[in-house]
Amino acid sequence: xxxxxxxxxxxxxxxxxxxxxxxxRPAGETSNDDVAQRLAAAEAKIAAMEAxxxxxxxxxxxxxxxxxxxxxxxxxxxxxxxxxxxxMTAGYxxxxxxxxxxxxxxxxxxxxxxxxxxxxxxDDADTDEESDRYGFEPTRVQLFLSGHVVDPSWYYLIRLxxxxxxxxxxxxxxxxxxxxxDSNLLNAYIGKDFGNGLKVQMGAMQSQLLREDIVxxxxxxxxxxxxxxxxxxxxxxxxxxxxxxxxxxxxxxxLSDGAHTSNTTWSAPDTEFALTGRFEFLxxxxxxxxxxxxxxxxxxxxxxxxxxxxxxxGEDGTAAEDIDTFVLTGDVSWExxxxxxxxxxxxxxxxxxxDINPLGIVVHGGWYWDDTWELFGRLEWTDFDVSxxxxxxxxxxxxxxxxxxxxxxxxLDVGWGWETIPFSADVTGIRGDLTADEDGxxxxxxxxxxxx
Numbered sequence: 001x002x003x004x005x006x007x008x009x010x011x012x013x014x015x016x017x018x019x020x021x022x023x024x025r026p027a028g029e030t031s032n033d034d035v036a037q038r039l040a041a042a043e044a045k046i047a048a049m050e051a052x053x054x055x056x057x058x059x060x061x062x063x064x065x066x067x068x069x070x071x072x073x074x075x076x077x078x079x080x081x082x083x084x085x086x087x088m089t090a091g092y093x094x095x096x097x098x099x100x101x102x103x104x105x106x107x108x109x110x111x112x113x114x115x116x117x118x119x120x121x122x123d124d125a126d127t128d129e130e131s132d133r134y135g136f137e138p139t140r141v142q143l144f145l146s147g148h149v150v151d152p153s154w155y156y157l158i159r160l161x162x163x164x165x166x167x168x169x170x171x172x173x174x175x176x177x178x179x180x181x182d183s184n185l186l187n188a189y190i191g192k193d194f195g196n197g198l199k200v201q202m203g204a205m206q207s208q209l210l211r212e213d214i215v216x217x218x219x220x221x222x223x224x225x226x227x228x229x230x231x232x233x234x235x236x237x238x239x240x241x242x243x244x245x246x247x248x249x250x251x252x253x254x255l256s257d258g259a260h261t262s263n264t265t266w267s268a269p270d271t272e273f274a275l276t277g278r279f280e281f282l283x284x285x286x287x288x289x290x291x292x293x294x295x296x297x298x299x300x301x302x303x304x305x306x307x308x309x310x311x312x313x314g315e316d317g318t319a320a321e322d323i324d325t326f327v328l329t330g331d332v333s334w335e336x337x338x339x340x341x342x343x344x345x346x347x348x349x350x351x352x353x354x355d356i357n358p359l360g361i362v363v364h365g366g367w368y369w370d371d372t373w374e375l376f377g378r379l380e381w382t383d384f385d386v387s388x389x390x391x392x393x394x395x396x397x398x399x400x401x402x403x404x405x406x407x408x409x410x411x412l413d414v415g416w417g418w419e420t421i422p423f424s425a426d427v428t429g430i431r432g433d434l435t436a437d438e439d440g441x442x443x444x445x446x447x448x449x450x451x452x
Contacts, residue, residue: 104150111142112140112141114447124438133431140163174325174348189201189204199245200242201241209233211344213233213234222396226380227425228380237261245287247282253275255273273313306331308329365377392419393417419439420438
């Protein structure tokens, strides 16, 4: 309302008021109080009219703005729909996902980061070698690409590692050293789920031999798998796998080019063939809870037992023709409300390092003293079955701090090797002792892990 209009209305109201007063009373008898009251009432009416007019103006402006905003949103949605074609979906579901609207095509990405500090002290006797070694490393920087194509029954996994460590291990393996051509590629397989628990997959995958190997690196209890695991494991293989899972029993069968042969050419391995079989029985609990080694407070209790065997034959017409290897293992896992226990036994009949029959044992367990802090310990031991070589053993204790389960956790542990260690394994932090009379090696490891 303009100032001119306001003044005009006020003047008119005043004139009417004064006129009414003059008509109602004889001259000279007009009350000043009466006039003031009537002027105040007129001003109140004018203010109410002005407010109503302004409010209507604001409502019209708001409506116009909302109409424009809705039109912009609809235009943007039309643009996005035209780019998506069939209506692509995106979001986060245990990883960043992109998928088709009908659910038949899916790509899920995950990233796994492990940053470590390692300190090692060994008895160097009378040598000039430095007894202490320490430093930082980006142990694992892994990218996962997984999902399905055509329909959810056709699945795939690609797993790449760009960190300082890939498959682990050291200079001693009872099955054979890693012969892969590209250490960045860990997994690359495609598979078909036929339903009722039956699956078939082909490509580069984890050997289903040792349970420590089967549990992924991001779900371990200590900073790293045991050194004994890397002495007996078959690592990543290239081949085909058939598996079946029921409510209480599951089984895996693998035909491959042999241990540590993932991402190799068909003519590269020195193995005629390799067979791996694993069987597991679930006494209680569910299969998913045994994807890792820990069991937070409030977790369901469960017990699982497993047994596996691996046999590979040296390839005819090569230097490895007479090298055959057989590995047998058994393990038990027990998880409860805030505690966990695991134990495994490994036996090998190997020609790779001569005619020997080494035996290995790993036992570890953890206990939560509150909802996010876990204390753990591990004992690992091996009899090499080699004359003049001491038994190998390491005792480790440590703590886990879970900020967000495995997605954000810190681990600190300390290991002690009480006998001479005849080989090195960077991924576990040990160094080979220089002479046979050295013992008492100490390994301190700190790790910060992200998984998303």
